[in-house]
Amino acid sequence: xxxxxxxxxxxxxxxxxxxxxxxxxxxxxxxxxxxxxxxxxxxxxxxxxxxxxxxxxxxxxxxxxxxxxxxxxxxxxxxxxxxxxxxxxxxxxxxxxxxxxxxxxxxxxxxxxxxxxxxxxxxxxxxxxxxxxxxxxxxxxxxxxxxxxxxxxxxxxxxxxxxxxxxxxxxxxxxxxxxxxxxxxxxxxxxxxxxxxxxxxxxxxxxxxxxxxxxxxxxxxxxxxxxxxxxxxxxxxxxxxxxxxxxxxxxxxxxxxxxxxxxxxxxxxxxxxxxxxxxxxxxxxxxxxxxxxxxxxxxxxxxxxxxxxxxxxxxxxxxxxxxxxxxxxxxxxxxxxxxxxxxxxxxxxxxxxxxxxxxxxxxxxxxxxxxxxxxxxxxxxxxxxxxxxxxxxxxxxxxxxxxxxxxxxxxxxxxxxxxxxxxxxxxxxxxxxxxxxxxxxxxxxxxxxxxxxxxxxxxxxxxxxxxxxxxxxxxxxxxxxxxxxxxxxxxxxxxxxxxxxxxxxxxxxxxxxxxxxxxxxxxxxxxxxxxxxxxxxxxxxxxxxxxxxxxxxxxxxxxxxxxxxxxxxxxxxxxxxxxxxxxxxxxxxxxxxxxxxxxxxxxxxxxxxxxxxxxxxx
Numbered sequence: 248x249x250x251x252x253x254x255x256x257x258x259x260x261x262x263x264x265x266x267x268x269x270x271x272x273x274x275x276x277x278x279x280x281x282x283x284x285x286x287x288x289x290x291x292x293x294x295x296x297x298x299x300x301x302x303x304x305x306x307x308x309x310x311x312x313x314x315x316x317x318x319x320x321x322x323x324x325x326x327x328x329x330x331x332x333x334x335x336x337x338x339x340x341x342x343x344x345x346x347x348x349x350x351x352x353x354x355x356x357x358x359x360x361x362x363x364x365x366x367x368x369x370x371x372x373x374x375x376x377x378x379x380x381x382x383x384x385x386x387x388x389x390x391x392x393x394x395x396x397x398x399x400x401x402x403x404x405x406x407x408x409x410x411x412x413x414x415x416x417x418x419x420x421x422x423x424x425x426x427x428x429x430x431x432x433x434x435x436x437x438x439x440x441x442x443x444x445x446x447x448x449x450x451x452x453x454x455x456x457x458x459x460x461x462x463x464x465x466x467x468x469x470x471x472x473x474x475x476x477x478x479x480x481x482x483x484x485x486x487x488x489x490x491x492x493x494x495x496x497x498x499x500x501x502x503x504x505x506x507x508x509x510x511x512x513x514x515x516x517x518x519x520x521x522x523x524x525x526x527x528x529x530x531x532x533x534x535x536x537x538x539x540x541x542x543x544x545x546x547x548x549x550x551x552x553x554x555x556x557x558x559x560x561x562x563x564x565x566x567x568x569x570x571x572x573x574x575x576x577x578x579x580x581x582x583x584x585x586x587x588x589x590x591x592x593x594x595x596x597x598x599x600x601x602x603x604x605x606x607x608x609x610x611x612x613x614x615x616x617x618x619x620x621x622x623x624x625x626x627x628x629x630x631x632x633x634x635x636x637x638x639x640x641x642x643x644x645x646x647x648x649x650x651x652x653x654x655x656x657x658x659x660x661x662x663x664x665x666x667x668x669x670x671x672x673x674x675x676x677x678x679x680x681x682x683x684x685x686x687x688x689x690x691x692x693x694x695x696x697x698x699x700x701x702x703x704x705x706x707x708x709x710x711x712x713x714x715x716x717x718x719x720x721x722x723x724x725x726x727x728x729x730x731x732x733x734x735x736x737x738x739x740x741x742x743x744x745x746x747x748x749x750x751x752x753x754x755x756x757x758x759x760x761x762x763x764x765x766x767x768x769x770x771x772x773x774x775x776x777x778x779x780x781x782x783x784x785x786x787x788x789x790x791x792x793x794x795x796x797x798x799x800x801x802x803x804x805x806x807x808x809x810x811x812x813x814x815x816x817x818x819x820x821x822x823x824x825x826x827x828x829x830x831x832x833x834x835x836x837x838x839x840x841x842x843x844x845x846x847x848x849x850x851x852x853x854x855x856x857x858x859x860x861x862x863x864x865x
Contacts, residue, residue, distance in 0.1 A: 250314065253297045254321035257309055260295070262286030264326035271357065272319045275611035278357070279307040290731065299615035302543065303734060306350055312604070312612035348549075354414040355462065356551045359406055360650075362399050363555075367648030370396035371658035374647075378661055400559065404429050404454055404461040411462050415469035421489040422468055425496050426461045429454035429505065444498055450506040456559035458552055460508030464500035471495050512556040519553055523566050528640025535570035535577075535636030536629050542614055543736040547571075554649045568646030568659070572672070573635030573679045575653055577628045578613040579605035580683030585617055585624060588691045608653030619740045622840075627686040635679030642671035717778045719759040719858035720812060722786060723833045725751040727857060730834070735790050738834050743785065745845040746836030747857055754821035756786060758810040759835065759857075768793075771800035771817060775838070776810065782860045783839045788819055790830040799823045 261267060261279055266287075269280040281287060284307060292301045292309060297318070299310040311318050322328075373393055377384040399406075405423050412422035428434055435453070442449045454460055471492040479487045522530055541547040550567050557564045582602035589595045594617075601613035618624050645668070646652060648659040660672035721727060726749065733739045733748045758776065765783065766775035772792045775785050788800070799820040804810060824831050837845050837860055846859045 250297075250317045250321045251324075253295060253311075254318050254325060256295045257292065257298070257318070258322060258325055260288040260292045261307065261309075264328070267326065267328045270319075270322060270328040271354075272315050275310055275312050275315055275609060276302075277309040277311060277315060277319060277322070278353070279309070281307050293731075299612060300619070300736075300740070302736060306353060310611060310615045312601070312616065351414060352552065353548045355407060355410045356548065356555075358410045358413075359403075362406065363648075364650040366396040366399035367650045367659065368656045371648050371656055371661065374661050374663070375658035378663070378666075401455045402430065403456050403458055403555070403559075407458050407461040408465050411465040412469070415465065417465075417469045417472045418489065421472075421492065422465050424489075425468055425493045426464055426500070428497050428501070429457075429460065429464075444502060447502055449501055450509075452506055452509045454505065454509070456555075457509060457512060458555055459512040460500065460505040463504040463508045464496060467499055467504055468492055468496040512552070513560070515553055516557045516560055519557070519566060520561075528637055528643075531566055531569050531573075531640030532633045532635075532637035534566060535573040535639075536633035538570060538574040538632060539578075539614055539618060539625065539628055540736070542574075542610065543619060543740075551649070558647060558649055563645035563647050563662070564649070565640075565643065565645040568649075568652050569639035569644050569675075570632075570636050572646070572652035572660075573639055573675065574628070574632045575605050575608055575610050575651065576676050576679035577631035577635060577683040578610045578618060579603075580631065580680035581624050581627045581687040582613045582617050584627075584684045584687035584691065585621075588688060606653065607655050608651035610651075619736065622744075623690040623692065624687055627683050627690060630686060631679050631683035634682050635675050638675040638678050639672070642668070642675065644668055644672050644675065717760055717780050717782060717860045719778075719784070719835070719860060720757075721747075721749060721857045722759045722816075722835050723749050723751045723756050724753045725749045725833075728832070730836070733790070733832055733834060734830055738787070738836065741836075744836040744838045744840045745847075746784070746834065747847055748832050748834045751788075751821055751831055751833050754819040754824075755815055756788060756817040756819070756833065758812055758814045758816055759784075760812050762810060764804045764806055764808045764810060764816075767802050767804065767806055770795065770797040771802040772797070772819075774802065774804070774816065776816075778860065780843075780860065781839075782837050782843045785834075785836050785838050786816070787834045787836075788817065788831070789824055790832060792824060792829050792831075795824070795827065795829070799827075 257277070258264065258267075261281060262283065263286075266282050267279055268282050271278045284303060287303075287307060289301050289303070292298055297311060297314065299312050302308040302310065370393060373382065373389065373396075376382040377389065382389050404426050408423045408426035409419045412419035438449055438451045441451065452460070472488060475488045475491045476484070479491075538547060547567075554564050554567045579602045582598045582605060586595050586598035586602060589598060597612075597616045601616050604610070605613045618628050644660055645662070646659045647661075648656065650656055650659070652659060654676070657672060657676065658669070660669050662668040728748050728750060730741060730746060730748050731739050738748070760778050762776040762778045762784075764774060765777050766773075768774060770793055772789060772795070773785065773787045775783060777783050792800075801818045802816070803818065804814075804816050810816065821831055835858075837843055837858075844861045846861070848857055848859060
């Protein structure tokens with residue numbers, strides 16, 4: 248690949264150097280913070296050779312895959328990012344609170360992953376060597392090598408302070424110094440003996456490996472630094488600002504924020520452990536099955552604090568790590584099958600390299616390069632992840648290291664108290680991998696090949712389906728946009744099916760053709776209908792509007808109702824949905840498009856058809 252050309256094309260299509268507030272990367276993605284997201288040309292970005300996909304959730308992410316570091320290095324040669332005089336908060340002012348929180352968590356924890364991954368895998372490998380009696384676990388060599396890993400997690404409060412301060416754009420070294428009090432030996436001794444500050448008793452908390460106390464402390468510190476920067480005379484700023492900021496932040500952290508952060512982490516861990524205790528093996532399977540969609544939007548990053556906190560508190564984690572393990576192995580197996588069955592040379596190459604990456608814990612290349620673009624592969628991965636996750640949950644397999652589980656890091660599942668756990672992990676690896684491989688082999692069909700099937704001609708009088716084209720009108724009034732422009736990967740990648748999207752100008756959803764209502768979601772923001780030729784259309788009003796729990800939506804139909812083209816199906820308060828911060832774009836997709844072809848037309852007025860649905864084989 249020509250990494251310089253890829254980097255140049257990407258920079259041009261994200262709005263140029265002046266539009267980039269910050270640039271970072273993870274294992275597979277370039278992560279941009281843009282001053283103005285509207286300046287980015289997403290369609291052109293997706294056409295760049297080497298770009299697998301583009302996601303604009305919380306951060307503007309360009310998915311590259313295994314070559315991300317090379318492209319990142321070339322981008323840094325093209326500009327100095329992060330030094331522009333843009334007001335990032337103003338640029339992101341309209342961002343939803345959920346997206347803002349997710350962006351904050353990603354920014355805090357993403358830079359820590361290399362250190363935690365290296366330390367975690369080293370720890371698991373040493374544990375494997377000790378189990379095989381290749382190293383004396385009571386010897387000084389073992390102690391020193393395991394201390395490399397232990398030190399990373401012990402000093403997490405300081406590492407988190409640095410990344411949080413970087414995100415908050417304050418002095419990260421002073422921030423780290425302020426939070427180092429939490430681990431200072433004399434302070435930990437005083438807390439254990441029952442110390443007090445200003446005659447107020449201090450809560451005895453072991454802050455080693457804790458993350459939430461440090462995050463809260465640095466958020467508070469950031470406000471202190473900004474306040475004293477405003478009021479401090481310039482000649483004494485060099486010592487006055489850090490002195491006063493630490494003088495107020497440290498007592499506040501020890502007295503209030505530290506104990507609150509500790510209890511918040513403990514509560515989060517307790518809630519998830521409670522869920523696991525009541526329905527653990529089912530929860531692992533369900534989480535594994537929805538991980539393709541969570542990873543596609545970056546939502547899985549929100550579980551990172553829980554995983555770190557749980558491992559710090561209990562030594563093992565039984566939900567996220569097993570689910571990730573099942574998903575990674577399923578992605579690998581499915582992509583190996585695609586590499587075997589595909590006829591297109593480029594697809595075979597992408598699938599093979601992606602399969603190897605997933606086998607070693609990096610699933611994004613497989614997810615974006617193959618899985619999300621092919622419905623049958625996605626089905627295989629979801630089903631196999633579910634099976635593997637249920638198996639891991641049933642055997643109570645837990646991981647001891649907060650890194651993406653893989654063949655290389657499988658020793659994280661070794662439990663000195665139970666020698667069978669690693670055997671169960673290996674067994675579930677085979678289950679996820681083999682099931683995905685076999686299912687994909689069976690389901691795979693080349694994109695260019697039409698599905699061969701026999702559709703019997705039936706008359707409406709017999710209660711059957713009619714084998715004719717169905718013309719679909721625009722279901723809501725407004726501006727029709729390509730499905731690819733919808734800010735939701737599940738719809739924009741056509742995972743759910745092909746169709747249309749409309750930015751509504753009026754809060755009314757109409758039947759676009761004759762048919763029967765087959766599904767009405769309990770929050771009334773989505774419903775499904777079947778047309779005369781059997782095509783199943785899903786209508787979805789807004790992005791993430793399920794979170795409104797039915798507020799502002801009124802369904803005028805129920806399951807089983809026969810409707811005519813033009814009948815009013817749902818009323819919704821468009822303005823209030825927008826005021827709540829939700830994207831109101833309304834989607835209509837054919838979900839059983841393995842049986843039907845969908846053609847989006849160039850309509851000229853509201854009475855024209857916007858889609859034509861044809862039964863395959865005609």
